Amino acid sequence: MITAQGHNAARELARRIEARDETISPCVCEALAPLVLQLRTLDEAIDTIDRSLMKKAKADATARRLMSIPGVGPITAQAIAASVQDASSFEGPREFAAFLGLTPRQNSSGGKQKLGRISKMGNRYLRKLLVVGAHAVLYHRKPHTDALRTWAKKLMETKPFKLVAVALANKLARIVFAILRSGASYAAVTQTLA
Known part of the structure; x- marks a missing residue:
């Protein structure tokens, strides 16, 4: 499987893997599942930090x-x-x-x-x-x-x-x-x- 580089392409690939896209082979999905989980965890952590920063900035x-x-x-x-x-x-x-x-x-x-x-x-x-x-x-x-x-x-x-x-x-x-x-x-x- 070949996919484009960059964060947008990685997120699109992660979305397709989570949606169980039939064009992606099951062994590729299985191999990339830990990376998809890590990407989602990082996105959630970044969102939490962004909300915290915005809250602090609005308070000042x-x-x-x-x-x-x-x-x-x-x-x-x-x-x-x-x-x-x-x-x-x-x-x-x-x-x-x-x-x-x-x-x-x-x-x-x-x-x-x-x-x-x-x-x-x-x-x-x-x-x-x-x-x-x-x-x-x-x-x-x-x-x-x-x-x-x-x-x-x-x-x-x-x-x-x-x-x-x-x-x-x-x-x-x-x-x-x-x-x-x-x-x-x-x-x-x-x-x-x-």
């Missing part, structure tokens, strides 16, 4: 405000809320983005300023969470017309996907800073920026 006012930002889920919101206790310790949004390593390196010479790749200095875990969140925003950008996604759509016309994802992560970091500093929600912050 800061995490709740951060989750109103597109691309920021309960894990990212809780990680930011736990890591950044006082937003006033940063001079501004650019310094906060630099703390996460999401600002471009500057190579200046002879009065000419040249921006390079992101510095990657700073909190690696939070940077990764924001970049992953930016990927999610870009993958699901089509049905939305808010300013953030419109900006990303326009950038996608001329720039590669990963570059736009990092630029969007930088923008998300600056929005996170504004929410941490003001105590407002995403909707209130974007109205003041417009």
Whole structure:
């Protein structure tokens, strides 16, 4: 038996084995039954942890405000809320983005300023969470017309996907800073920026 790789294909195969699909030989079903059981057990454990994380995030006012930002889920919101206790310790949004390593390196010479790749200095875990969140925003950008996604759509016309994802992560970091500093929600912050 040959099946595609990846988690979706594995779950589909597990579903077919549990449904006793006649196109799969009984010896293959018997051999894969322990793996199917393990996959179901892992899925249930992940669901339990996800529900617990969501419950904790909803109980924290800061995490709740951060989750109103597109691309920021309960894990990212809780990680930011736990890591950044006082937003006033940063001079501004650019310094906060630099703390996460999401600002471009500057190579200046002879009065000419040249921006390079992101510095990657700073909190690696939070940077990764924001970049992953930016990927999610870009993958699901089509049905939305808010300013953030419109900006990303326009950038996608001329720039590669990963570059736009990092630029969007930088923008998300600056929005996170504004929410941490003001105590407002995403909707209130974007109205003041417009």
